[in-house]
Amino acid sequence: MITITHEQNFVHVAVLGEFTLGDFREFEENVLYEIRFRGRANLLFDLTEMLSYTIDMAVEEVRFSRSHRQDFGKVAILTNDQWVTWSAWLAQLFTDAQIELFPDLESAKLWLVDSDTDRAPVST
Structure with a gap:
């Protein structure tokens, strides 16, 4: 299950439980x-409550990322899962977006709204 809200500077996506193809x-x-x-999308993914994902969702994510390679600006990911961290690292191969991992919601939001894209995220 996912929840999606459109904030002023980004789309906030929270995944709860299993992340399915329908959710994607x-x-x-x-x-x-x-x-x-807006031309480009900034994203905030809260994956702290994600328990699993389906294979068809993962395949679709790669396809979508590749076909929209230049359509993303910043992608902030909240997670404490090592596999999600590795997946985020691999995702950088399929998109031109700046992808950063964060331990908490506030630091992720600050990074997304900061116009200085060279600013480093809070260490995880």
Whole structure:
């Protein structure tokens, strides 16, 4: 299950439990809307409550990232899972977005709204 909200400077996505292909399709619709009206999308993924994901969702994520390689600005990921950390590192191969990992919501939000893209995130 996911929840999605459109904030002023980013799309906030929180995953709860299993991340399925249906959830990812809902994410795609929201992100495409953001891209259509803003040109690029900044994302905040809260994966702290994600328990698992389906293989078809993972395949779709790679496909979507590759086809929208230049449509993302910053992607902040909240996680305490080592596998998600490795996945974020691999995701950088498929997108031109600046991807950073964060231990807490506030530091992720600050990084997303900061116009200085060279600023380092709070250490994890």
